[in-house]
Amino acid sequence: MSAPLRPVLAGNWKMNLGPAEAARFFGEFLAVWQPRDDRSVVFFPPAVSFAASREAVRARHDVRLGLQNVHWEAGGAFTGETSAGMAAEAGAELVLVGHSERRWVFGETTDETVKKVRAVLDAGLVPVLCVGEKIEERRAGRQDEVVRAQLAPVLQAVSLDEARSLVVAYEPVWAIGTGVNATPQDAGAMHAFVRAELAARYGHETAAAIPILYGGSVKPDNAAALLSVEGVDGVLVGGASLDPHGFAKICAA
Numbered sequence: 001m002s003a004p005l006r007p008v009l010a011g012n013w014k015m016n017l018g019p020a021e022a023a024r025f026f027g028e029f030l031a032v033w034q035p036r037d038d039r040s041v042v043f044f045p046p047a048v049s050f051a052a053s054r055e056a057v058r059a060r061h062d063v064r065l066g067l068q069n070v071h072w073e074a075g076g077a078f079t080g081e082t083s084a085g086m087a088a089e090a091g092a093e094l095v096l097v098g099h100s101e102r103r104w105v106f107g108e109t110t111d112e113t114v115k116k117v118r119a120v121l122d123a124g125l126v127p128v129l130c131v132g133e134k135i136e137e138r139r140a141g142r143q144d145e146v147v148r149a150q151l152a153p154v155l156q157a158v159s160l161d162e163a164r165s166l167v168v169a170y171e172p173v174w175a176i177g178t179g180v181n182a183t184p185q186d187a188g189a190m191h192a193f194v195r196a197e198l199a200a201r202y203g204h205e206t207a208a209a210i211p212i213l214y215g216g217s218v219k220p221d222n223a224a225a226l227l228s229v230e231g232v233d234g235v236l237v238g239g240a241s242l243d244p245h246g247f248a249k250i251c252a253a
């Protein structure tokens, strides 16, 4: 599966909206959001709300769905986990990998993100690889080094052909759920850095084709400014994606 059309407007519901709430959300969102062929709209509901979400968007092929996490193994004794193959069978098209909450709340390592990205690609899905530095790393001027260390092992494991199915989300940890978003200048600099890392591995043409999303306290009132930054190919939205009207405004930005 190839990467979605840019700009990509993606909502990560995290551990919010059960099946009934997901159905209610889509009832309201789809009433105000009309299909547009100049952008992609994607939602990452909780796994238990995936079937209800899929049913709710059945008639709307412009809305794509993904899972927030998968395990790298195909199946077996891994209580509580979901495989990439199961995600594909359920109708997911994309999977978040290495979200900062997975890394810093659940202790997910970069080695594990590599295995997850491989599993997602092998299942024919699009991995959305999340990278980003913590506040103390930014204060120490180490953001490039940190993001390179998160990115490089994954890129080594993804071939040139497969790179066209990759999406990267730059999400500074200090901006996630804090109400403090990166300035357009900071976001632009980091997106240029990520693009250069992609180009060093795959060449400029392929690097230009890989969507790089910004995530971190994107709201209806700052989405347009962030989306207008050169190199920002979309947004990954947490909290503000839970409000159907607010998220529709972000999708229209």
Ligand code: PEP
Residues within 6 Å of the ligand: 012, 014, 171, 175, 176, 177, 178, 179, 215, 216, 217, 218, 236, 237, 238, 239, 240
């Ligand atoms: C996220 O969950 O990826 C995120 C960016 O969250 P928020 O928009 O709430 O900062």
